[in-house]
Amino acid sequence: MSSLATNLINVFGVLFAVLTVAAVLVYGERRLLALVQDRYGPNRAGPFGLLQIIADVIKMFTKEDWIPPFADRFVFILAPAVIMITVLLSFTVVPFAPGVEVVSLNIGLLFFLAMSSMGVYSVVLAGWASNSKYSLLGGLRAAAQMLSYEVFMGLSLMGVVILAGSFNLREIVEAQKGMWFVLPQFIGFVVFMIAGLAETHRIPFDLPEADSELIAGYHSEYSAMKFGMFMVGEYIGVTLISVLIVALFFGGWIGPVLPPLVWFVLKTSFFILLIILIRGSLPRPRYDQLMSYGWKLLLPLSLLNLVVTGGIVLALG
Amino acid sequence: MAEVPTQYGIILAAILFSLGVAGILLRRNIFFVLLFVEVMLNAAGLAFVVAGARWGQADGQVMFIFVLATAAAEVAIGLGLLLRLHHQFKTLNVDEASDLRG
């Protein structure tokens, strides 16, 4: 009975926390970007513009939910749901602190990779179902980009798996008691971070949406709550990448003095802020640059990392 | 954990395999034909995993991984050919794209 209650608390706690973070990010990102660009950002609604979040939500809920007549209705509705489901499901395997996780899966990391590979469909299907050429091009770009960067993402994590000897995220965190994996796996960390940005198609990897070329790409035709789901999905994705970076490379909840959960939240916030600042500072590359960067630099790098890590672990017995 | 009688697993694989065969017999669009080849390969992989589970060996899963590699290679070439076919014949229908006659 008590285990059921704990489970329920964990499930809803995680769900609530993640959605709250996403909502706050909608506001936080704009404020932070404004700071970077030396302007105010949203500052009218409420103190420091904090009520802007509520205003945005109301706007999204009350707008006309329009499905273009030329679109494929079924797929059009399905696409935004896919991103929400896959990203939220990924959170189930993340250990936030001892005892605070939804499920301890022995293939946790693979589950995350599986979900992120399913996430590709939301963008691709949205691009196809909209039945407009900008969306189609966006969807095509997204399919190629996400499929490619998934490869490096998976490979970059295998070094961590070798060191921890497990796919289970809890065991991976516990294996970092002595040393954070960011030290031996620095290359893995860098590649994972870049691939993570590409997977969530954030700037500088936002070619699938690229406002200036594709007028928002795959979600050109989306409005109201469906558009909202894409946006929230993106913010949850950013949170997920940060959470995983912390769990895989920065010792998860491990830290002195403060309670574990606080450490986890602090570390995660740092990476979320970092990702937002990256958005504020980097330009978008050309599409071919993006692909050749991935295949010609990141792939050899992550393979090298894997081979060297495996070799050293073998040599040390 | 696995308390499922092996023959049910094999039957599931057999049904999926047969559906794949049916799809190939039914469809004349090369796109669907390739899709059903994948369905059949996947069913064969399933049968391997079931058989491996029956004997408690890892071999079945290893074979599944090889099947996966095969499927990937087949799809890569198959879809490449499909794009060429569409380019040359302006159709994906295998009956229409038929120059070779004896």
Add this chain to the structure above:
Amino acid sequence: MTSADILSLLPLLVVATTGVVVMLAAAFYRNHRLSLILTLAGLLTAFISLPFVSPLTPRQVTSLVLVDGYALFYMGLIFAAGFIVALLTYGYLEQWDGNPEELYVLLLLATLGAAVLVGSSHFASFFLGLETLSVALYAMIAYNRSLRRGIEAGIKYLVLAGVTAAFLLFGMALVYAETGTLAFSGVIAAAGGGPSLQLMVGLGMLIVGVGFKLGVVPFHMWTPDVYQGAPAPVTGLLASMSKGAMFALLLRYFTPVMALERQGLVWVFTAVAVLSMLGGNILALTQDNVKRILAYSSIAHLGYLLVAFLASGPAGQLAVAFYLVAYFATTLSAFGVVTVLSTPDDEAESLRAYQGLYYRRPWLAIIFTIALLSLAGIPPTAGLVGKIFIAAAGVQASLWLLLIVLVLASVIGVFYYMRIVITMFRRPEADVVQPSMVRLPRAASVVLGALSVILVGLGIYPVPVMRIIERTVARLV
């Protein structure tokens, strides 16, 4: 894996390395001649390494590959076929405006797949070798991607081979579910414990898969179309290497299974052999396209080989080995002639293109004639000696029905082979537009000449080859 293990895999490793080297060379510096030279060097090294590996055999390298005299013999045959096809390809693609280098990479990978196939002792290596061969062949068949029929043939082969692979795999999985082992030896041992219905279904699916690859009746539908649509040298490869490797494997591992389950399987194979011999030869009579005729002829030849397979025993092994040597040389020689008369965009395949060949290209016509005589089994060629061996094996096993059909089918076969020969020697009519004269590539002419010498040589004095076969293949039985 010990160093002796790795050493005994040397031929395979050489071919695999060459494939990667040719690919990397093409990535940095595209040069047709360089690719050819690397390919030839690799295949030659692999071939030369065979006798050096031979003292180490028989050796089971992991449970996947068994390197023994039998495997090495057929590997040698496969490497030789790859070598000849590479040489023929060079002249064929010399004037082509596409990229020829990838074909050599694919050729090497296909050769590797076939070599693994004959050395496999496990479902995994069987299947992976077969798929490597097939996947490389898909791309090779459709190599001239601006040609509609090439693409069509590629798709046809891909779909059928994909379905076949699925059948094969499902059959393997069922056998595995019954026996609990994936190694051939284990499967054969387990099958001896009393055949169950499930096992029979599994074996049946395996046979469907194997039958498709061999292109025997009733799984032959793809053969003529694919032969016609593929580039001529690739067709040669398809007819020789792909079918030969599969047959070597069939002979090795199905013979013991057959011995266990005498009745059902023997009848199945007998029916397949009869249908292939008759069907192939009769269907060939109606054709006007040389490549299609050769396709049907290959169906019939696989039928002949099945007779030797059914005869089994040392005589059968010997007959199959010799017949495959003769068949490889003959097929490659026949498709070699087609190759040198063709360009990638204009294949010399209609019978008309061969009219009066003797007056334009006397040597080529004579070489083709020798090849056709060998296919028909007329003295003094290797084809006749091969057929005699098969007949001898059949007599030993008293397969009278099959022998009668064999003789009957051979007689029918003579008609269409002679039709091509007569066409070549008939004076061209004045109004027929002569096909443009392509320059005869030097490498190809040497190869074709050598093949003809081998064909006649084997027909007159087959003893040396017999010795090699006895030392390697027959030693097993």
Add this chain to the structure above:
Amino acid sequence: MIVVFYIASGVAILSTFLVILQSNAVHALLYAILSLLSVAIVFFSLGAPLVAALEVIVYAGAIMVLFVFVVMVLNLGPGAEGQERVWLQPRTWTGPVILTLVLIGELIYIFLARPGLALGGPAIGPQEVSLALYGPYLLGVELASILLLAGLVGAYHLGREPSD
């Protein structure tokens, strides 16, 4: 786990069946993906978590995306369905369907005919599979890489634009 197996099996069969009936390429693909996902759950219930994950990552997540990719490249919008509908007329499908039903019936009969096949053992995790893969099956891994190389070179050659 038994219940999970049966439900997932049911979904797999149903969705594969629906693939056959779809005239729209993307809808068919969606059902195929659903079928693959439920097969992944079947794997999980059989105690094979690694291949369950691989089924999703490689099959559903990579191979099927390629199919969608091709649909998008060819721009097979909702208009391309007419031809497919023709093929789904009763007179074209009765033959194959009867054949398939017979096939399925036979297979079920054969595999149900023999009772008492042993139940599966304990779950076989990623570690055991990896040890087998890089132990006795090492040559198989190498061969699979060669196979993928052949696929890569072939697809590269076929897919390139003719101009370069």
